[in-house]
Amino acid sequence: MRHASTYLPAAEIADSVRRGERAAVEVVEEHLATIAEREPEVHAFNALTDAQARMAAELIDRRVAAGEDPGPLAGVPVALKDNLCTAGVPTTCSSRILEGWLPPYDATVVTRLGLAGAIAIGKTNLDEFAMGSSTENSAFGPTHNPHDASRVPGGSSGGSAAAVAAGFAPLALGSDTGGSIRQPAALCGVVGVKPTYGRVSRYGLIAFASSLDQIGPLAPTVADAALLLEVVAGHDPLDSTSVPEPPPSLVAGLDDGVEGLRVGVVAELMGQGVAPDVRRRVEAAAEALAGAGAKVEETSVAALAYGLSAYYLIAPAEASSNLARYDGVRYGLRVDAPTTATMNVATRTAGFGPEVKRRIMLGTYALSAGYYDAYYGKAQKVRTLVIRDFAAAYESFDLLLSPTSPTTAFPLGAKAADPLSMYLSDVCTIPSNLAGDPAVSVPFGTGDDGLPVGVQILAPALAEATMLRAAAVLEDAMLDQAMARAEATP
Amino acid sequence: MSERITAEDVTHVAGLARLELSDDELERFTVQLAAVLDHAADVEALDTEGVAPTAHPLPLANVLRDDVARPGLERAEVLAAAPAVEADRFRVPPVLGPPA
Numbered sequence: 001m002r003h004a005s006t007y008l009p010a011a012e013i014a015d016s017v018r019r020g021e022r023a024a025v026e027v028v029e030e031h032l033a034t035i036a037e038r039e040p041e042v043h044a045f046n047a048l049t050d051a052q053a054r055m056a057a058e059l060i061d062r063r064v065a066a067g068e069d070p071g072p073l074a075g076v077p078v079a080l081k082d083n084l085c086t087a088g089v090p091t092t093c094s095s096r097i098l099e100g101w102l103p104p105y106d107a108t109v110v111t112r113l114g115l116a117g118a119i120a121i122g123k124t125n126l127d128e129f130a131m132g133s134s135t136e137n138s139a140f141g142p143t144h145n146p147h148d149a150s151r152v153p154g155g156s157s158g159g160s161a162a163a164v165a166a167g168f169a170p171l172a173l174g175s176d177t178g179g180s181i182r183q184p185a186a187l188c189g190v191v192g193v194k195p196t197y198g199r200v201s202r203y204g205l206i207a208f209a210s211s212l213d214q215i216g217p218l219a220p221t222v223a224d225a226a227l228l229l230e231v232v233a234g235h236d237p238l239d240s241t242s243v244p245e246p247p248p249s250l251v252a253g254l255d256d257g258v259e260g261l262r263v264g265v266v267a268e269l270m271g272q273g274v275a276p277d278v279r280r281r282v283e284a285a286a287e288a289l290a291g292a293g294a295k296v297e298e299t300s301v302a303a304l305a306y307g308l309s310a311y312y313l314i315a316p317a318e319a320s321s322n323l324a325r326y327d328g329v330r331y332g333l334r335v336d337a338p339t340t341a342t343m344n345v346a347t348r349t350a351g352f353g354p355e356v357k358r359r360i361m362l363g364t365y366a367l368s369a370g371y372y373d374a375y376y377g378k379a380q381k382v383r384t385l386v387i388r389d390f391a392a393a394y395e396s397f398d399l400l401l402s403p404t405s406p407t408t409a410f411p412l413g414a415k416a417a418d419p420l421s422m423y424l425s426d427v428c429t430i431p432s433n434l435a436g437d438p439a440v441s442v443p444f445g446t447g448d449d450g451l452p453v454g455v456q457i458l459a460p461a462l463a464e465a466t467m468l469r470a471a472a473v474l475e476d477a478m479l480d481q482a483m484a485r486a487e488a489t490p
Numbered sequence: 491m492s493e494r495i496t497a498e499d500v501t502h503v504a505g506l507a508r509l510e511l512s513d514d515e516l517e518r519f520t521v522q523l524a525a526v527l528d529h530a531a532d533v534e535a536l537d538t539e540g541v542a543p544t545a546h547p548l549p550l551a552n553v554l555r556d557d558v559a560r561p562g563l564e565r566a567e568v569l570a571a572a573p574a575v576e577a578d579r580f581r582v583p584p585v586l587g588p589p590a
Contacts, residue, residue, distance in 0.1 A: 309532050313530055340584065357511075357519070382536060420525045
């Protein structure tokens with residue numbers, strides 16, 4: 001059997017399945033074969049849903065045979081981050097505290113994927129409760145970067161990014177609270193989109209920091225990421241923070257280019273801590289956009305320098321509140337003890353890993369009497385300044401450009417003992433979450449170590465279409481270079 | 491904000507968060523939380539006088555729906571996920587224990 005190519009576009013798979021030229025069953029088998037071959041090395045999945053996937057594929061093929069159209073993602077396997085609820089299928093958040101739990105309902109994105117004909121192929125590994133930037137904080141062991149198994153895939157959606165990069169699934173969903181889609185996308189050499197806050201329903205996404213969390217797509221190409229985002233976006237009455245605007249049309253205008261667009265390169269995200277080889281790729285991306293007709297200039301967005309500090313108070317504060325629900329009473333782990341209060345403590349102490357405990361403690365401290373104003377209150381005001389400075393920048397620019405991650409993929413274990421150094425790898429991605437704005441990481445060549453570099457395009461709220469047009473221009477520029485290199489090699 | 495977090499503070503916070511720390515964890519977390527809070531202290535340099543706090547990125551307020559009954563989750567399915575159940579309810583250990 002032919003193995004699924006890493007870059008077989010989802011749109012092409014769906015087209016051929018819809019026309020009856022390829023069987024969804026065959027598509028699923030090809031991807032399961034690729035998984036069987038490389039999953040032991042990569043460990044992208046907490047669980048495969050292969051039996052359900054085969055059944056779903058048979059149903060798609062029967063519908064096509066009966067003359068029905070199963071939808072824009074007909075027969076396309078999708079990997080789901082294991083913090084998205086799937087009815088009757090274990091959803092763990094890579095935490096012992098939820099091990100074995102079967103959600104009684106599907107997340108809205110899972111429902112929408114099903115309605116579009118997509119096939120859920122498995123639940124992907126993540127840093128426990130999405131807290132981390134390397135997928136090492138998983139109770140079920142780390143995921144490895146498919147480009148170099150000694151390196152991390154990034155995180156927290158490291159399993160989803162690795163699954164796409166290894167060709168295990170043409171598409172994946174992740175969640176992004178401070179860069180958890182974009183940073184692993186960059187480190188694994190795939191496209192990752194954090195949509196505008198509220199664009200995609202969070203119903204059934206297990207909460208980390210509710211004012212920052214957003215679900216988004218990972219895919220090998222900008223077009224496939226756009227297609228997946230179109231399918232899952234749109235208002236949902238089950239999420240009161242979902243925006244009422246109709247879902248955006250993204251794929252249709254992808255080739256419209258960047259002629260005349262004003263792009264600002266963010267000085268605050270190009271300085272200290274950003275590796276020189278990564279900085280050079282962002283400069284090359286700026287040149288590519290300028291070459292395609294954009295007006296590119298360096299600009300300052302001063303408050304972004306303080307985004308990281310504000311985030312590491314706000315996100316843990318919200319997490320400490322959200323994770324109070326894991327008390328051993330209604331679902332998940334219970335460690336028996338003589339009273340309810342001691343049972344609560346025993347359960348949480350045994351069920352949460354070190355990073356989750358650290359963030360709960362940090363958040364509890366930032367919210368506690370005597371410190372609330374100095375930490376949480378101050379951070380919320382800094383959040384206002386970030387939003388204000390972004391708004392000022394978007395008076396002069398349509399889009400902003402920066403690195404996604406300050407470095408390429410780092411070795412497993414390199415930052416595990418020093419949480420602050422791990423937190424610093426989110427410095428470029430965090431501001432978009434604080435502002436609620438969309439951002440995309442698009443692969444743009446490699447660093448000195450030969451590993452993928454992602455560049456980040458940031459846009460004002462609801463401007464995903466413009467943002468993805470620019471991402472498509474960068475993708476084209478890389479393809480042009482690859483073709484030129486191929487022609488130059490006899 | 492400049493007072494460094496102490497092991498006593500960390501023990502107090504762990505109690506508030508319903509977590510129990512080993513001596514080793516207590517020592518490690520005290521150092522690590524202090525490092526993160528030191529880094530966070532650089533927001534002190536920013537003048538936030540008169541700046542309103544932001545709790546949420548969207549200007550949505552009072553999102554309402556029609557007050558119509560709709561089906562909820564199946565009781566049996568929800569109870570099936572619970573660690574202990576009695577008479578269609580979640581069962582917990584005694585709430586009042588012996589005096590500490």
